[in-house]
Amino acid sequence: MFRRIRSNRDPRDTLYSEFKKEFSAYAGKGSRFSQELAAKYPRLLFGLMTALLLASAVLAVLLHPKMVPPEKAKAQPQSEVLNSGFDHILAAGAALKTTIHLRRQVDSITAKQVLNKSDSITLVRDLDSLQHIRLTLPH
Structure with missing residues (x-):
């Protein structure tokens, strides 16, 4: 062969x-x-x-397309800006907490010498969740 x-x-x-x-x-x-x-x-x-x-x-x-100035962003009320900022901070905190938990779980599974079927499924699911969290967070 x-x-x-x-x-x-x-x-x-x-x-x-x-x-x-x-x-x-x-x-x-x-x-x-x-x-x-x-x-x-x-x-x-x-x-x-x-x-x-x-x-x-x-x-x-x-x-050449006409140079059109971008529309001025409508001014949002100060309370909406603060609320949306806090929402981003809270979402980032929750994502960080979930990421830390998933990382610990992945590290504990990968430290094993032999993986069984449930370990493999859990590992794939956790890695997919980490990838999803990374893609959904704003940069």
Whole structure:
């Protein structure tokens, strides 16, 4: 089942060298063609390049979405701000307490030499709960 597979491939051959062998003729032809074209029609190429630059600038200006200032956030009453802040603090505290409990439980399970079925299920459930807590907390 675990037999070594022998290859007759030369170890010096790389993907780049194989591509170079295969496509170097086409790249050379393309390079010669573009040099001949540039030597034959330099003004045409310069004009085409300038026209493309101008078209790009015009399209960038015309298609750019309008810069709309964001709506000013409606001022919440001070009591709502304080309540929502306290709610975040209490939620973070409860999440921290749950996280500490789950971490202790995971550490005690992973310290065992042999796990039985219920240990494995508990471990998976606790790790999922830790992941859920991490994803739900605001950063």
